[in-house]
Amino acid sequence: MMTRKFVMILTLLMIWSGQSYAERVKDLANVGGVRANQLVGYGLVVGLNGSGDKTPFAEQSLLSMLNKFGIHVPAGVKTNSKNIAAVAVHAxxxxxxxxxxxxDITVSSLGNAKSLRGGTLLLTPLKGVDGNVYALAQGNLVVGGLDASGADGSRITINIPSVGRIPDGAMVERTVNTGFDLGNSITLNLKDADFTTATNLVNSINELLGEGTASAIDAESVEVMAPRLPNQRVAFLSVLENIEVTPGQEAAKVIVNSRTGTVVIGQHVRVSPAAVTHGGLVVRIGENQEVSQPNPFAGGNTAVTPESDVAIESTGSGRMFEFPEGVSLNDIVQAVNKVGAAPGDLVAILEALKQAGSLKADLMII
Structure with a gap:
């Protein structure tokens, strides 16, 4: 049953991928310079119900905050607070x-805090890679996880209680210059570099907006002449991003996820003539305990020794099937289905075909 479902999924993928659809420019490419930026900061969460940190840096952060408000704790005195947690904040x-x-911001515990549920993040500056502060974060955490423990040491944890989020938890204080309104042109960067797609993109833009409007820089970037005034450039991009382009067909690939056993075969995969036999082996290992009893006058000790019983038997019929020249994805799937091979067996067959030079595709194992 699992093999049949697996084959149906692969066949549907083949049918869908075999049809060529035009896609919008906004789905195929990004505008050069127009991107998000990562921010990170270090902060302190307070108000926890005894589930906070027991680390030196959390204590140091609390004392530093108190000093800023004019409260000086004598040297050597520890607060031993269990209601605080040192956290990393990123957005x-x-x-x-x-x-x-x-x-929105995400708050993650840096120490051994059991849970951030019910905590409040105090004012935390968020910095960019250049060291400048771009936003200030503060607010009550929303934690989806739960951690509970009993006096006898029993404990239950649901999801991850040491990570929380604050919707609209940071306010932007500094803008980032994107360079969007500079120069006489903009650059479109394809999400997947492809010479055919870049050529089709140039032809589609020039066909609608005039010859010479767009030119390809390489397989990923296309330069487009654009108005200089911001209002006109925004309107120009509104037209540009809705142009439909037929993307180039992908290269022949077979992708195998070694952890989950998932196999995806592209529509252009072909094999040269090859014969494959499939057989299943079952390995059974039994562990027995044998008691070793020495002779009465040998002076030895009674000992228990493990004894392994290993048996291997073939469960397959060893049937062989042949791949003629230039077979397609559907042919491969149908042939494997006839011998009753499972997804794991299909992976082994594909690897063997690749090593034999019969598989005309890139075999990618992730």
Whole structure:
């Protein structure tokens, strides 16, 4: 039953991938310079119900905060607070974000805090890779995980209680210059580099907006002449991103996920003439305990020794099937289905075909 479902999925993938559809430019490419930026900061969460940190840096962060408010704790005195946690705060600053706008943040425990549920993040500056502060974060955490423990040491944990989020938890304080309104042109960067797609993109733009408007730089980038005024450039990009382009067909690939056993075969995969035999082996290993009793006058000790019983038997019929020249994905799947091979067996067959030079595709194991 599993093999039949697996074959049906592969066949549907073949049918869908075999049809060519035009896609919008906004789905195929990004505008050069228009991207998000990563922000990170270090902060302190307070108000926890005894589930906080017991680390030196959390204690140091608390004392530093108290000193800023004029409260001086004598040297050598520890607060032993269980209601605080040292955390890392990170966020993504969207392109064109302006001062005063709010963005979501994620808060993660740095120490041994059991849970951040019920905590409040104190004012935390978020910095970019250049060291400048771009946003300020603060607010009450939303934690999806749960951690509970009993007096006898029993404990239950649901999801991850040491990570939380604060929707609209940070306010933007500094903008990032994208260079969107500079120069006489913009650059479209394909999400998947392909010479055919780049050529089709150039032809589609020139056909609609005039010859010479677009030119390919390489397999990934296309330069497009654009108006200089921001209002006109925005309207120009609105037209540009909705142009439909037929992407180039992907290269022949077979992708195998070695952890899950998932196999995806592209529509252009072909094999040269080859014969394959499939047979199953079952390995049974039994562990027995044998008691070794020495002779009465030998002076030895009674000992228990393990004894392994290993048996191997063939469960397959050893049937052989042949791949004629230039067979397609459907032919491969149908042939493997006839011998009753499971997904794991299909992986082994594909690897053997690749080593034999019969598989005309890139075999990628991830």
């Amino acid at each position: 993504e600053l969207p392109a064109f974000a302006k001062q005063g706008q709010k963005i």
